[in-house]
Amino acid sequence: MRNDTAIWSAPRNDSQLPCSSSVAISAAPALRQVLLSGPKVRAQMNLQVVEWPDIISTERYALSIRRDRIMLVNGPEMIDGWDDELNQAISDVSDAYRVFDISSESLLEFLRRGAEIDLSLPSASVSRLWFGISVLLYRINENTARVHVPSAQADALLNAISAVIG
Numbered sequence: 001m002r003n004d005t006a007i008w009s010a011p012r013n014d015s016q017l018p019c020s021s022s023v024a025i026s027a028a029p030a031l032r033q034v035l036l037s038g039p040k041v042r043a044q045m046n047l048q049v050v051e052w053p054d055i056i057s058t059e060r061y062a063l064s065i066r067r068d069r070i071m072l073v074n075g076p077e078m079i080d081g082w083d084d085e086l087n088q089a090i091s092d093v094s095d096a097y098r099v100f101d102i103s104s105e106s107l108l109e110f111l112r113r114g115a116e117i118d119l120s121l122p123s124a125s126v127s128r129l130w131f132g133i134s135v136l137l138y139r140i141n142e143n144t145a146r147v148h149v150p151s152a153q154a155d156a157l158l159n160a161i162s163a164v165i166g
Contacts, residue, residue, distance in 0.1 A: 017100070017158065018162040020165040022104055022110075023102065023104045023110055023161075023165050024102070024103045025103075025158075026100065026103075027099070027100060027101075028099035028100060031073050031074055031094065032072075032073070032074050032092070032094050033071055033072070033073060033093050033094045033096075033099075033148065034071065034072040034078055034091065034093065034094075035065075035069065035072075035089075035090075035093050036069065036072060036088050036089070037088060037089040038088025039068055039087065040086075040087065040088075041070055041088050042064070042067065042070060044086055044088070045070060047060050047062045048060075048061045049062045050062065050064060050138050051064045051122065051123060051124050051125065051126065052122060052125065052126055052128075052138065053119045053139060054138065054139065055139045055141060055142070056138065056139070056140055056146075060072075060074045060075055061074075063126045063136050063138065064124055064126060065125055065126065065127050065136065066125060066127070071136065080092055095151070096150060097136075097148040097149060097150060097151060098148075098149055098150075098154040099146060099147070099148050099149075100149070101140065101144055101145070101146050102144065102145045102147060102161075104143060107139075107144065107145055110165075111130070111137070111145060114130040114131035114161075115128050115129060115130045115137075117137075126138045131156075131157060131164075132160070133149060133150075133153050133157050134153075135147050135148060135149045136148040
């Protein structure tokens, strides 16, 4: 079998996350992530629905992705598949996304290095292209953002962040 270790770098683990004197990145605590898709998915939600630039206020919340799609974070246990009663699809995607917390005294300035982001321009969605990668991006507090990135693209995002923070 061919050995490509000299061509491809090993995936980063959580102890190898980029950081600088002004930006700290850490793996978020383990989160259950469930996608819900359906025509009335937002109306049926009894958790806080997070849009941009909302700050989450609970440990259980729903991320607004599109008008017909949300991601439950630490929501109730649900069975994957189609729910006839609620008329929605349910997909556990906990293993499909890596989640990072990004802290900085100049958080908004740092986030703007990878995307056009403005607190004065609200959006009904937390979905963003950040450093050219499709992510879910929202705020935990004034100085910390949380980003959900597809696992297959996590290293590319971390490499882009490393290049920016030096």
